[in-house]
Amino acid sequence: MxxxxxxxxxxxxxxxxxxxxxxxxxxxxxxxxxxxxxxxxxxxxASSPLYSNQVNQPIESINFNDPxxxxxxxxxxxxxxxxxxxxxxxxxxxxxxxxxxxxxxxxxxxxxxxxxxxxxxxxxxxxxxxxxxxxxxxxxxxxxxxxxxxxxxxxxxxxxxxxxxxxxxxxxxxxxxxxxxxxxxxxxxxxxxxxxxxxxxxxxxxxxxxxxxxxxxxxxxxxxxxxxxxxxxxxxxxxxxxxxKAPKVSKYNPPYKKIxxxxxxxxxxxxxxxxxxxxxxxxxxxxxxxxxxxxxxxxxxxxxxxxxxxxxxxxxxxxxxxxxxxxxxxxxxxxxxxxxxxxxxxxxxxxxxxxxxxxxxxxxxxxxxxxxxxxxxxxxxxxxxxxxxxxxxxxxxxxxxxxxxxxxxxxxxxxxxxxxxxxxxxxxxxxxxxxxxxxxxxxxxxxxxxxxxxxxxTKPVVEENKTFRNTFVLTPESLGPTEDPKAAYENNAFTTVSELPDSTVNPTVSQGESIFETIPIDVEEAPELSENRTAPQKPDREQVDNV
Incomplete structure (x- = not known):
């Protein structure tokens, strides 16, 4: 067990x-x-036992480091x-x-x-x-x-x-x-x-x-x-x-020149x-x-x-x-x-x-x-x-x-x-x-x-992925509740994780902040997004797994 x-x-x-x-x-x-x-x-x-025992003997001649x-x-x-x-x-x-x-x-x-x-x-x-x-x-x-x-x-x-x-x-x-x-x-x-x-x-x-x-x-x-x-x-x-915090990255690359x-x-x-x-x-x-x-x-x-x-x-x-x-x-x-x-x-x-x-x-x-x-x-x-x-x-x-x-x-x-x-x-x-x-x-x-x-x-930069021609930002609603945030973090599922109320395990998003990583999806497979990309359709779970 x-x-x-x-x-x-x-x-x-x-x-x-x-x-x-x-x-x-x-x-x-x-x-x-x-x-x-x-x-x-x-x-x-002066604290050495040889110092107190000297009798008319110059200090320079005494070996205070006597073996x-x-x-x-x-x-x-x-x-x-x-x-x-x-x-x-x-x-x-x-x-x-x-x-x-x-x-x-x-x-x-x-x-x-x-x-x-x-x-x-x-x-x-x-x-x-x-x-x-x-x-x-x-x-x-x-x-x-x-x-x-x-x-x-x-x-x-x-x-x-x-x-x-x-x-x-x-x-x-x-x-x-x-x-x-x-x-x-x-x-x-x-x-x-x-x-x-x-x-x-x-x-x-x-x-x-x-x-x-x-x-x-x-x-x-x-x-x-x-x-x-x-x-x-x-x-x-x-x-x-x-x-x-910024997302977990596989390699630590400080921008030395900018710093x-x-x-x-x-x-x-x-x-x-x-x-x-x-x-x-x-x-x-x-x-x-x-x-x-x-x-x-x-x-x-x-x-x-x-x-x-x-x-x-x-x-x-x-x-x-x-x-x-x-x-x-x-x-x-x-x-x-x-x-x-x-x-x-x-x-x-x-x-x-x-x-x-x-x-x-x-x-x-x-x-x-x-x-x-x-x-x-x-x-x-x-x-x-x-x-x-x-x-x-x-x-x-x-x-x-x-x-x-x-x-x-x-x-x-x-x-x-x-x-x-x-x-x-x-x-x-x-x-x-x-x-x-x-x-x-x-x-x-x-x-x-x-x-x-x-x-x-210090701010995360999402580089353009040449394989895909469009991107899709997953939201908590599109993925459903996350029961193990630590496992998700290990697999790079989050960019940030918000503190949850005690009564729920479903992550909440603070104002103006997404807690999920930007995941590229082929435009032919991804649902159509609105102009401002604020209300994407919910993809099938199979589509997400394939990504």
């Missing part, structure tokens, strides 16, 4: 796929970010340039992996690609302590390979949003998924700080590798590339997900560059700022570093929800409003922080936390704009956003350490002024180019 399909409420499948994707992206990012608090202990020779010590007790003194290289290796790997990983996404799908990416993350994270104590260049290679796992978050977000989100909920979907950066730091900063200070810097990497393995197993069990193939997706949920000739896309890319230039401060350099400038211990600095990211994630969800729910102003106005709050709000606070005297460390810390937190409103700005404008081609647009993100993080890896080699307040003030200037200019450019509607190249 065939096993009956599992039918659950829409929210159940959504709960599985959206948070699973968020958690997998977050733990992969966490496995990279955990290097930052671990490195603070790794380079702190007789346990890995947790070993210390390595990196120069400023070596620290920059170790930061940059991640983003160099991410840049080099964008093209091959994007090709894998198109060929294998999101599900299989992310399993491979997750395995790479687990292995490279677990061997990072061994690489660190073995050889600097070996560690650079490991960091470079680990960086390839950061090559595809935005294309994955675009793919998940396009396939699993209804158009009405796209803002909230994007805000949640793009929160993987904040969620990663919220988990990593306090956990890594406590473990590195009290257990050992190497244990930080082992913990993250283990958690990544657990989350990857949940991804493999719960996720599916296609909603209509997911066992927990009901017909009602599938119709809600699919309404208003790059669209001004709003360039506005999105400029906003992306500015956003992640500043975002890197929160995920990489904020613990160092609190330790070196505010004179906090590592454990306290790690906990405080998580606070603005918690607030940032909250603001992301708030902006995404408000962007979907507010209907009395246009999408374009909402996009400009939220992006301005994020960029100009953060920029103003950074300038204020730079002008506050160094003696008011508590005040400057509060202002920095507020500046980083406001950046969360970008979920209703350029990130949502990218999904609205590019629709089914959002993975392609976001793949370029991924490259730009990596380039911004790569440049910041050299800019900030190069300007703050002594870790003073005055040096960080220069960094804050640079951030503020970029945020102001970037927002102006984006708001001038932004759009609140889908681009022309």
């Amino acid at each position: 065939d096993k009956q399909p599992i039918v659950v409420e829409m929210k159940d499948a959504e709960i599985q796929c959206r948070p699973t994707g968020l958690c997998l992206l977050a733990i992969i990012m966490s496995s990279i970010v955990c290097w930052n608090p671990a490195m603070i202990v790794l380079v702190d020779i 007789s010590l346990s890995i947790s007790d070993r210390r390595i003194q990196y120069s400023t340039s070596q620290k920059s290289v170790l930061f940059a290796a991640i983003f160099a790997g991410a840049i080099s992996g964008v093209v091959p990983v994007s090709l894998l996404l198109q060929k294998l799908g999101t599900y299989k690609t992310m399993i491979g990416v997750g395995l790479i993350s687990i292995i490279t994270t677990a061997i990072t302590p061994f690489a660190a104590i073995t050889n600097f260049y070996f560690l650079v290679v490991v960091r470079f390979i680990q960086g390839t796992t950061l090559s595809n978050p935005f294309p994955v977000i675009g793919s998940i949003t396009n396939k699993w989100s209804s158009l009405k909920e796209s803002g909230f979907f994007v805000s949640v998924l793009t929160g993987f950066i904040q969620l990663s730091a919220i988990f990593t900063m306090p956990v890594s700080g406590v473990i590195a200070s009290n257990v050992g810097w190497d244990v930080v990497f082992y913990v993250h590798a283990g958690v990544c393995g657990i989350v990857l197993a949940l991804w493999a069990y719960n996720f599916s590339d296609e909603p209509h193939r997911h066992p927990f997706v009901s017909d009602k949920e599938f119709r809600k997900i699919s309404v208003g 790059f000739k669209t001004p709003v896309i360039w506005g999105i890319y400029i906003a992306t560059a500015v956003n992640f230039l500043f975002a890197q401060f929160a995920i990489t350099f904020m613990p160092m700022y609190l330790v070196y400038v505010a004179k906090m211990n590592l454990s306290l600095a790690s906990v405080l570093s998580a606070i603005p990211l918690i607030l940032q994630f909250f603001f992301k969800c708030l902006a995404g929800t408000l962007s979907d729910k507010i209907t009395f102003i246009s999408d374009l106005c909402k996009i400009r409003m939220f992006n301005t709050i994020a960029f100009w709000g953060s920029g103003v606070l950074l300038i204020v922080c730079a002008l506050v005297p160094n003696t008011n460390q508590i005040v400057t810390t509060i202002i920095v936390i507020a500046a980083v937190s406001l950046l969360g409103f970008n979920a209703g700005g350029f990130t949502k704009c990218s999904v609205i404008v590019s629709r089914q081609f959002s993975p392609t647009v976001m793949a370029v956003m991924q490259v730009i993100m990596c380039l911004s993080l790569f440049s910041g890896s050299f800019m900030v350490p190069g300007l703050t080699h002594n870790g003073t307040k005055e040096q960080y003030n220069i960094v804050f002024f640079i951030y503020a200037a970029c945020l102001f200019v970037g927002n102006i450019v984006f708001c001038l180019l932004a759009k609140g509607e889908a681009a022309e190249w």
Whole structure:
């Protein structure tokens, strides 16, 4: 006897796929970010047992990486340039992996690609302590390979949003998924700080590798590339997900030339560059700022570093929800409003922080936390704009956003350490002024180019079929009730699927919209159509089957 399909409420499948994707992206990012608090202990020779035991012996003559010590007790003194290289290796790997990983996404799908990416993350994270104590260049290679796992978050977000989100909920979907950066730091900063200070810097990497393995197993069990193939997706949920979307196509062919000739896309890319230039401060350099400038211990600095990211994630969800729910102003106005709050709000606070005297460390810390937190409103700005404008081609647009993100993080890896080699307040003030200037200019450019509607190249184009001399648009009435919309979608019977009332299984059509694919029929066999083609005769079922 065939096993009956599992039918659950829409929210159940959504709960599985959206948070699973968020958690997998977050733990992969966490496995990279955990290097930052671990490195603070790794380079702190004063915490080494050899440091306290020295008797009239120059520090330079002591081997703090002595093989007789346990890995947790070993210390390595990196120069400023070596620290920059170790930061940059991640983003160099991410840049080099964008093209091959994007090709894998198109060929294998999101599900299989992310399993491979997750395995790479687990292995490279677990061997990072061994690489660190073995050889600097070996560690650079490991960091470079680990960086390839950061090559595809935005294309994955675009793919998940396009396939699993209804158009009405796209803002909230994007805000949640793009929160993987904040969620990663919220988990990593306090956990890594406590473990590195009290257990050992190497244990930080082992913990993250283990958690990544657990989350990857949940991804493999719960996720599916296609909603209509997911066992927990009901017909009602599938119709809600699919309404208003472009038809299922057998081959993904992005119109690259048209995409790059669209001004709003360039506005999105400029906003992306500015956003992640500043975002890197929160995920990489904020613990160092609190330790070196505010004179906090590592454990306290790690906990405080998580606070603005918690607030940032909250603001992301708030902006995404408000962007979907507010209907009395246009999408374009909402996009400009939220992006301005994020960029100009953060920029103003950074300038204020730079002008506050160094003696008011508590005040400057509060202002920095507020500046980083406001950046969360970008979920209703350029990130949502990218999904609205590019629709089914959002993975392609976001793949370029991924490259730009990596380039911004790569440049910041050299800019900030190069300007703050002594870790003073005055040096960080220069960094804050640079951030503020970029945020102001970037927002102006984006708001001038932004759009609140889908681009022309996202709309389905029906090519002329030389075999047939006429076309016939099938309607729900001409085909009769559809009992299995997921099977129909699999066979390309729909262009869009409308949400149905609970009392019927027969699809309804929203105003001005046909839910069935345009099917060519030979003019000699097709019934005569009226001039406006609005009331075709109902064809025989045999005729439709022959088509």
